[in-house]
Amino acid sequence: MDYQQLFGLHPTKMRAIDVSAFYGSKIAIDSVTLDIPEKTVTAIIGPSGCGKSTFIRCLNRMHEVVPRARVSGKILLDGEDILVQDPVQIRRRVGMVFQRANPFPTMSIYDNVAAGLRLNGVRDQKILDERVLRSLKQAALWDEVKDELNSPGMRLSGGQQQRLCIARALAVEPEVLLMDEPCSALDPIATAKIEDLIYDLKKSYTLVVVTHNMQQAARVAEFTAFMYLGKLVEYDRTQKIFENPAEKLTENYITGRFG
Amino acid sequence: MKIHWNRDGRRHLINYAMSGAALACVIIALIPLGSILWTVIQKGGPILNYGFITGAEVAPCNANSQLNCQIGGIGPAVEGTFVMLGLASLIAIPVGIGAGIFLAEYGRGRVSRTISFLMDVMSGVPSIVVGLFVFTALFYYDIPNRLHIYNAYAGALALAVIMLPIVTRTAEEALRTVPNGIREAAWALGIPHHRAVRKIVLRSAGGSLITGALLAVARAGGETAPLLFTAAWSPFFINCPPGQSALSCLDNPVGALGPLIWIWGTSPYSNEISGAWGAALFFVLIMLAISVTARIILYRRNQRVGG
Numbered sequence: 001m002d003y004q005q006l007f008g009l010h011p012t013k014m015r016a017i018d019v020s021a022f023y024g025s026k027i028a029i030d031s032v033t034l035d036i037p038e039k040t041v042t043a044i045i046g047p048s049g050c051g052k053s054t055f056i057r058c059l060n061r062m063h064e065v066v067p068r069a070r071v072s073g074k075i076l077l078d079g080e081d082i083l084v085q086d087p088v089q090i091r092r093r094v095g096m097v098f099q100r101a102n103p104f105p106t107m108s109i110y111d112n113v114a115a116g117l118r119l120n121g122v123r124d125q126k127i128l129d130e131r132v133l134r135s136l137k138q139a140a141l142w143d144e145v146k147d148e149l150n151s152p153g154m155r156l157s158g159g160q161q162q163r164l165c166i167a168r169a170l171a172v173e174p175e176v177l178l179m180d181e182p183c184s185a186l187d188p189i190a191t192a193k194i195e196d197l198i199y200d201l202k203k204s205y206t207l208v209v210v211t212h213n214m215q216q217a218a219r220v221a222e223f224t225a226f227m228y229l230g231k232l233v234e235y236d237r238t239q240k241i242f243e244n245p246a247e248k249l250t251e252n253y254i255t256g257r258f259g
Numbered sequence: 260m261k262i263h264w265n266r267d268g269r270r271h272l273i274n275y276a277m278s279g280a281a282l283a284c285v286i287i288a289l290i291p292l293g294s295i296l297w298t299v300i301q302k303g304g305p306i307l308n309y310g311f312i313t314g315a316e317v318a319p320c321n322a323n324s325q326l327n328c329q330i331g332g333i334g335p336a337v338e339g340t341f342v343m344l345g346l347a348s349l350i351a352i353p354v355g356i357g358a359g360i361f362l363a364e365y366g367r368g369r370v371s372r373t374i375s376f377l378m379d380v381m382s383g384v385p386s387i388v389v390g391l392f393v394f395t396a397l398f399y400y401d402i403p404n405r406l407h408i409y410n411a412y413a414g415a416l417a418l419a420v421i422m423l424p425i426v427t428r429t430a431e432e433a434l435r436t437v438p439n440g441i442r443e444a445a446w447a448l449g450i451p452h453h454r455a456v457r458k459i460v461l462r463s464a465g466g467s468l469i470t471g472a473l474l475a476v477a478r479a480g481g482e483t484a485p486l487l488f489t490a491a492w493s494p495f496f497i498n499c500p501p502g503q504s505a506l507s508c509l510d511n512p513v514g515a516l517g518p519l520i521w522i523w524g525t526s527p528y529s530n531e532i533s534g535a536w537g538a539a540l541f542f543v544l545i546m547l548a549i550s551v552t553a554r555i556i557l558y559r560r561n562q563r564v565g566g
Contacts, residue, residue, distance in 0.1 A: 014518065024493075062447060065443065065446060067367060067368065088446075088451050090449075091446060091449040092448070092449030093449075096443075096447035098440060098443060098444065100440055102440035102443070102446075103444075104444065104445045104459050104463070105441065106459075106463055115450075115458075115459070116448035116449065116450065119448065119450045119455070119458055119459075120448075120449060121452050123486075141566060154491060165444065167446075168448065169447070172448055181466075
């Protein structure tokens, strides 16, 4: 597929070439080749177990923290293969938000957001204050927490915790932000807030959102990839995927015939 | 309640009988605890006071035949117990938590399971054998030519061996209860694993780590057998004349509460027998206090995590 034509004005930020991932001898994704455009939202949809989470976990090398998990192929970030680089460095550039909000339980709201910077050696209080403020604003959480920055992060509601985790990920200023079903544990109101947030974030970040909520993909993403049984079935503009998919399998999934 | 003599009635009756039997078993299980507490409070309570706990020991005497027969104090034994427990904690808590970190964070899989199993075996070794082992090991390494045969270090070492598997296993369990999502969140921020463990995982497990360490202290503090071969016994305070280093002062036999109770309790002298009861009460109270503190910390933590 000619991605440049598909992406239009968006340059390619990440490129997965023939990527396969395994858990022990079990294959989870099977030679997926996919480009991710810069500063926009790419959604990955597909039924449970199709490998969509595994795929984005490969993009910041979180896949390999699972025992006996491995990955083959090439994953390029700005043209350089991340699989031969230090995973810790890669994860500073490619952040991640998880399905379940996971704030650090012993830390305050402020400390949660500052954790990534502090534990990577940033000591300057002015920089920390400024980044925490900006990240919380970007995550649309500032107005709700500005008076209780020192109270525990665990005291927030589920949706607020998830936005706290987004703020925490943004604070280290990643280039790419991966979101693994960020709303699946949230109620509709909290989900709407996160979706608005995703829409705003794409101005400055490259986002990849895994979801099994098709409406969500339709609402937030410019491009959508459909995966099934570990394979990439179709990848196109979101509108095209939902209105006129090229593959029968995609159409069956979109119309709810399985999944 | 009216009982009908049909099948339902029989079912109710069996139900009552079973609950009654279970309740009886609970009461039987609690009898020793109640009886122990009652006896030591009754016999030790009247003599337990600050002077008794901190005072020096006095010569044995019989209240029936001698005038001015005083009970004296158990200060040297209290001092020895705390000094050796402190030294043992200095060894066992860092090493045990370090080993727990390895088992939970690095050595997952077969290696970890094998070491965990060995730790369980180690905590099952009879404590007298631990004492005997330390005693023999000191001879093997020719320590008696450099130190006294019986000294506080040997006692602390034996107590540390008792504590080590407990600290290790509780630390391992505490770290395993920290959700993996917390680690993943840290990794995804580009935080190296060792730093994530030190700054985030250990703190999340904090309360349980302290609980485990305190339970180990309570367990080792209550031990008598491992001290018999190692710290032996002394009725005197640790003697530290000016000019002598504190470290070499500990190269002497020291008293401890367990051995004191054994020696005094089997003594023919009335002041020592009474003193043994007082020491027993103090011993029970101290170990109870440590255990209860440990459990309160754990309870608070569970409340916090649950809420």
